[in-house]
Amino acid sequence: MSxxxxxxxxxxxxxxxxxxxxxxxxxxxxxxxxxxxxxIYRELARMEAAGWIEGFVPPxxxxxxxxxxxxxxxxxxxxxRWAAEPTPPxxxxxxxxxxxxxxxxxxxxxxxxxxxxxLSLHMQQLAHYRHIEAHxxxxxxxxxxxxxxxxxxLKKGILYEEGEITWGREMLALLQSPAPLGAPHRA
Amino acid sequence: MSxxxxxxxxxxxxxxxxxxxxxxxxxxxxxxxxxxxxxIYRELARMEAAGWIEGFVPPxxxxxxxxxxxxxxxxxxxxxRWAAEPTPPxxxxxxxxxxxxxxxxxxxxxxxxxxxxxLSLHMQQLAHYRHIEAHxxxxxxxxxxxxxxxxxxLKKGILYEEGEITWGREMLALLQSPAPLGAPHRA
DNA sequence: TGCTCCATGTAACACGTTACATGATTGC
DNA sequence: GCAATCATGTAACGTGTTACATGGAGCA
Numbered sequence: 001m002s003x004x005x006x007x008x009x010x011x012x013x014x015x016x017x018x019x020x021x022x023x024x025x026x027x028x029x030x031x032x033x034x035x036x037x038x039x040i041y042r043e044l045a046r047m048e049a050a051g052w053i054e055g056f057v058p059p060x061x062x063x064x065x066x067x068x069x070x071x072x073x074x075x076x077x078x079x080x081r082w083a084a085e086p087t088p089p090x091x092x093x094x095x096x097x098x099x100x101x102x103x104x105x106x107x108x109x110x111x112x113x114x115x116x117x118x119l120s121l122h123m124q125q126l127a128h129y130r131h132i133e134a135h136x137x138x139x140x141x142x143x144x145x146x147x148x149x150x151x152x153x154l155k156k157g158i159l160y161e162e163g164e165i166t167w168g169r170e171m172l173a174l175l176q177s178p179a180p181l182g183a184p185h186r187a
Numbered sequence: 188m189s190x191x192x193x194x195x196x197x198x199x200x201x202x203x204x205x206x207x208x209x210x211x212x213x214x215x216x217x218x219x220x221x222x223x224x225x226x227i228y229r230e231l232a233r234m235e236a237a238g239w240i241e242g243f244v245p246p247x248x249x250x251x252x253x254x255x256x257x258x259x260x261x262x263x264x265x266x267x268r269w270a271a272e273p274t275p276p277x278x279x280x281x282x283x284x285x286x287x288x289x290x291x292x293x294x295x296x297x298x299x300x301x302x303x304x305x306l307s308l309h310m311q312q313l314a315h316y317r318h319i320e321a322h323x324x325x326x327x328x329x330x331x332x333x334x335x336x337x338x339x340x341l342k343k344g345i346l347y348e349e350g351e352i353t354w355g356r357e358m359l360a361l362l363q364s365p366a367p368l369g370a371p372h373r374a
Numbered sequence: 375t376g377c378t379c380c381a382t383g384t385a386a387c388a389c390g391t392t393a394c395a396t397g398a399t400t401g402c
Numbered sequence: 403g404c405a406a407t408c409a410t411g412t413a414a415c416g417t418g419t420t421a422c423a424t425g426g427a428g429c430a
Contacts, residue, residue, distance in 0.1 A: 001388080002280075002282045003389080003390095005286075005289065006285045008289075009285060009288045009289045009292055012289075012292045012293070013288075017409075017410090018409080018410070018411090019409050019410075020409095029285065031279065032279050032280075032281045032284040032285060033279070033280055033281065033282075033284070033285050034278045034280070034390095035390085036390075036391070036392090037409095037410090037411095038390085038391080038392085038411080038412090039389080039390065039391085041410065041411060042389095045411095062398095062399090063398070063399085064398065064399075064408075064409070065397080065398075065409055065410060065411095066408085066409065066410090067410080076293070079289050079293060080289075080295055080296055082286075082289075083286045083289045083290060083293070083296040083298070084296050084297075086301055086304065087282045087283070087286075087301075089283070089305045089308055089309065089351075090279065090280055090281040090282065090283070091221045092218065092219050092220070092221075092347070093189075093219075093220055093221070093277055093280075094219045094277040095189045095220075095274045095277065096274065096276070096277070097219040097340055097343065098189055098192060098193045098196060098216065098219060098220050099192075099269075099270045099274075100336055100339070100340055101193075101196050101200075101216060101336070101337075101340065102192065102195075102196045102199075102266050102267075102269075102270045103336060104332075104333040104336040104337060105196055105199045105200055105333070106199070106263070106267055106270070107332070107333070108267055109267055109270040109271050110271075111270070114273055114274075117273065121276055122276065145294070146291040146292070146294065148361055149287055149288070149290060149291040149361070150288075150291060152287070152354075152357065152358050152361060153284055153287055153288065155354065155357075156284065156354050159350050159353070160279070160350065163346050163347065163350050164276075166346070167339075167342065167343050167346055170339065170342075171339050171343075174335055174336070174339060188416085188417085190417080190418095204381075204382090205381080205382070205383090206380065206381050206382075207381095221418095222418085223418075223419070224381095224382090224383095225383080225384090225418085225419080225420085226417080226418065226419090228382065228383060229383095229417095232383090249426095249427090250426070251380075251381070251426065251427075252380090252381055252382060252383095252425080252426080253380085253382090254381085254382080375430100376429105376430095377428100377429085377430090378427100378428085378429085379426105379427085379429105380425105380426080380427075380428095381424100381425090382423100382424085382425095383422105383423080383424080384421105384422085384423075384424105385420100385421085385422085385423100386419100386420085386422105387418100387419080387420080387421100388417100388419070388420095389416100389417080389418070389419090390415100390416080390417070390418090391414100391415080391416075391417090392413100392414085392415080392416095393414085393415100394411105394412085394413085394414105395410100395411080395412075395413100396409100396410085396411085396412105397408100397409090397410095398408080398409080399406100399407080399408070399409100400405100400407075400408090401404105401405090401407100402403100402404085402405085402406105
């Protein structure tokens with residue numbers, strides 16, 4: 001159960017609304033812990049009931065329904081408690097790898113186009129990460145501890161995308177290679 | 188929805204029982220798509236109801252409750268259909284990265300021991316993959332298409348673990364580094 | 375006899391996904 | 403006036419997790 005903790009973290013970084021949280025999830029913490037806006041609204045309601053956060057109408061609300069949330073001491077304590085607790089390493093849920101195994105056993109699907117598509121998505125994401133890196137972490141500039149951690153998180157994303165791309169290219173070559181002469185690959 | 192397809196793939200590789208499937212998941216396809224035995228029993232029941240697979244009592248069952256499943260043509264078709272359909276690239280769900288961000292904002296937790304623990308788990312897993320590679324994919328030996336795919340899947344696991352280890356070591360160094368003199372890292 | 379492993383399940387619940395509803399504000 | 407975007411939600415359903423139940427087989 002990490003979604004509430006991801007939300008708490010995001011709220012500590014910046015007190016804001018459910019809507020904004022959902023949008024920020026899509027392009028920062030969500031790269032490592034995805035959530036839809038419905039999940040976020042649900043968690044906000046639960047955490048408010050639990051006394052971890054508090055909702056309030058922001059000064060600039062005007063006539064809108066906008067509601068902001070701030071983290072209460074109990075929420076901060078809960079986040080620290082969870083962070084100190086051991087959790088198992090991430091487990092993968094990679095549908096494409098399952099498809100590859102299906103291909104190996106069926107030998108009647110062509111996964112090349114799908115892999116091509118994933119490859120270009122990974123290249124886009126990598127370009128995006130590199131852009132952020134160039135903008136926020138220019139070399140030589142001294143970093144606070146918090147910034148150094150943020151940079152390492154970004155680097156993890158970069159490393160991941162690079163790995164996907166390197167592997168994907170080799171895999172694509174294999175999927176596109178013709179059956180060797182004299183050794184037909186279809187049994 | 189990929190679990191039924193992972194199960195179909197596994198059953199095509201080898202007709203077997205729910206119990207054995209659950210155990211094989213733990214150490215092969217499950218590295219890329221984890222499932223508990225309850226999920227597997229549930230999916231088997233659903234797929235049998237859907238006419239994708241068929242249960243039968245194996246010859247060596249004796250007085251046990253053991254039941255094997257084989258894939259029916261409809262199941263094979265469904266697997267091929269799903270494999271040909273596009274799916275989004277895997278999304279990550281990495282609790283440790285969330286904890287890092289929590290650390291960056293709270294600055295009152297020590298994630299070094301947890302990272303150390305993850306590092307040694309990743310090293311174990313890498314050693315395990317390398318062992319399989321040395322055993323099943325000795326260099327120079329010619330491979331069928333299916334074997335070449337299996338090898339690439341294994342390489343993906345290896346690349347992933349290597350990435351985690353490389354990154355983890357750098358991260359550990361940062362977590363263990365003392366606050367720079369004259370620039371206290373706690374605000 | 376009691377322990378562990380084989381083997382299959384039920385039940386309850388937590389979490390994630392998809393579809394839909396509602397209404398205000400902003401820009402053309 | 404209309405469409406897009408802001409903003410918050412409800413409802414239904416599907417998937418994943420945890421706890422528990424049941425009983426046979428093999429072994430000390």
